[in-house]
Amino acid sequence: MDLFDRTRDHVLALFRIVVGFLFALHGAATLFNVLGGPNSGKVPTFAQWPSWWAAVIQLVGGGLVVLGLGTRYAALICSGSMAYAYFVVHQKIGLFPMENGGEIAALYAWSFLLIAFFGPGKWAVDLVLGRSRREEPAAVAG
Template identity: 65%
Template sequence: MELLAKNQGLFLALYRFVVGLLFACHGAATLFNVLGGPQGQAPGFGQWPGWWAAVIELVGGIFVLLGLGTRTAAIVCSGTMAYAYFVVHQPQALFPIQNGGEQAALFCWSFLIIAVFGPGRWALATLLPSRTLEYDSGR
């Protein structure tokens, strides 16, 4: 347990990195038909809400992955997934296992955790000499 406590920052960074990477992959798959393509039909340019959600997934995922503007990006990503869950999935059935909303629910809560705890020391924001980033870097 001492090993876990000593490396808590590293584990938080790995968690942030993986969640951001997976989210960015969803956005890239939808926008550029890569990595197995979009789930379902690809939305047209500017189409609401699919295209905009994919842009948020790609850009927000990259920001979270890198640790730049992490809290803001994580809140936007979490809100996007909450919208996806409650507007797209929840009307079909009550529970995520029934309505296909497991990914949306997991991403929503994952990004909320990242927003609360911040990016930690292992973020690019810690390398930038800006006072506005001190809050975001979790120092």
């Protein structure tokens, strides 16, 4: 077993924690106009579609991903929200992410999809509660 195999679950956990934390910070910045948020003093109205809902998904979903609680479902919802943002908001501006400003939405969508499929890694509440059991595939005899 090499270094990459031995550290895979730890690196995946660090990836999950960092991506979830950054996503949650973005949600907090949007909802509460803190941390130099993107709204320039304008907080979305309660339940306003889609900005308030997106910010709630970012804050709550990102927090759940950081904790590793309901990780796969939270990550899938976060991924979907960023895919929605990319295709509904950014795609109509231009075809490619560099043209339409959608690089961050695309990166978050793919990052959360990776987390949803590979699971939380180490240091997750799901593991303590026994919710996330990742079965290793059986070796193929050959």
